[in-house]
Amino acid sequence: MRLIVFAVALLFAVETYAAESWLIPADKIYTAPDAAPLTQGAVLTWGERIQSVVDEKSRPRIPKGTKTADQCRGVVVAGFQNSHVHFTEPVWNDAAHAGADALTRGLEKMLSRYGFTTVFDTGSDQANTVELRARITKGEVRGPRILTVGLPLYPVDGIPVYIKDLPPEVLARMHQPKNAEEARAAVRTNLANGADGTKLFLHTSPDGTAARFMTADVIRAAVEETHAQGKLVLAHPTSLEAIRGALAGKVDILVHTTLGEKAPWDDGIVRQMVAQHMSVIPTFKLWDYELRKQDVPAPIIEKLIADTQTELRAFSAAGGQILFGTDVGYMHEYDPTDEYVYLQKAGLTPAQILASLTTAPADRWNEGAKRGRVAAGQQADLVVLEGDPVEDVRNFAKVRCAFSAGRLIYSAKAP
Ligand SMILES: [Zn+2]
DSSP: OHHHHHHHHHHHHHHOOOOOEEEEEEEEEOOSTTSOOEEEEEEEEETTEEEEEEETTOOOOOOTTOEEOGGGOEEEEEOEEEEEEOOOSGGGTTTTTSOHHHHHHHHHHHTGGGTEEEEEEOSSOHHHHHHHHHHHHHTSSOOOEEEEOOSOBOOTTOOOGGGTTSOHHHHHTOBOOSSHHHHHHHHHHHHHTTOSEEEEEOEEOTTSSSOEEOOHHHHHHHHHHHHHTTOEEEEEOOSHHHHHHHHHTTOOEESSOOOSOSSOOOHHHHHHHHHTTOEEOOOHHHHHHHHHHTTOOHHHHHHHHHHHHHHHHHHHHTTOOBOOOOOBTTBSOOOOHHHHHHHHHTTOOHHHHHHHHTHHHHHHTTOTTTSSSOOTTSBOOEEEESSOTTTOGGGGGOEEEEEETTEEEEESSOO
16 A cells, blocks of 8 residues: 555656746736737736636735746736747757756747747657657746647658758658558658647758659548548648649648749639638748848848738638748747738738737637636636737737746746
8 A cells, every 4th residue: 555655656746846826917918819908917827727817906815835926027918829840950959868957948049938838840850859848748848838740741752952951860760651551651650659740741842943742642641641630730832733732632731821933822722721721820031031041132032022921911811810830940040020020011910910829729729728818717828028019019029928837937037
């Protein structure tokens, strides 16, 4: 009996960490993108959840051990999801054994300090990313919740030119299914090894010029296998032709708009995307970053990005679901400020940008009942901003504090 009690106690010590409880004073609280803000109040968290959201007149009962986050006071919104990141930089190497502080600092620099409390990794060394996630879950490392697609699927002979520098042992594991059966097997392996979805490269240029397309039967098989396990399929489109392939194959999310196409998305494509509930992650800043690397003159960059903004404006006006994402990790510039400005220039209101960061990804991942809003019972994923993002969308990137499932993962000022 004593042995059993000891074993249970040990299990408990390994599986959990001390719950945190926070009282977060607020100048303003946006409980949801479409709700009028509360002025002067507070959010009380207990463990992983939000206990209550109160206005200035209420006096909530504060559980013993609650810490007051005075250093965080500001504008409270729900925690952000970045739906397009990569854990591919050297800081993540050997995540199972790397120092916890170094990993926490790496996560803080790339994600936590910008309020990302959930991130979707759309391609990395799967085993390593799963180790990184495990150390966050155990509480050794502080950072956002990580979802991942693990290793993406590519067209045959279609490893893109920009990832050819990866270590040969990683490149050797890249899936390039030749037929439906191999596609299903690749998806099953990824999901069995801890992936939360599937990523397809539909159109690549292995040497920077030749085009390789994923075939319709491979797309369809990968989608069916992923959906059968209740997960989503994300696709890198590159071209209009590949978007048509994604629509035919019932892909769920496009991880980019398409750059430099002769014709923009037409009404038919946009209507079909919306009808099939296909979501789009715009990554405007990435286009600027890539074109600057190629020394493209600024006026041409502006024109090319304006074309993709026109596409997104049409998609948004037709009721399409937009998910925020930056491709950070692949893109070494971490600050998302420019992306917020680009989204506003594409016609999104601050409330729509907030939705792309909170309620839209929660709904898309079927977790709307659990997260995405500031309400009692929801997961305590919270961001406190310095200023009101409705007055200036740049304020979305000016974060005082971030809490992921009730844990303080970033504080600009020491408590
Ligand atoms: Zn990417």
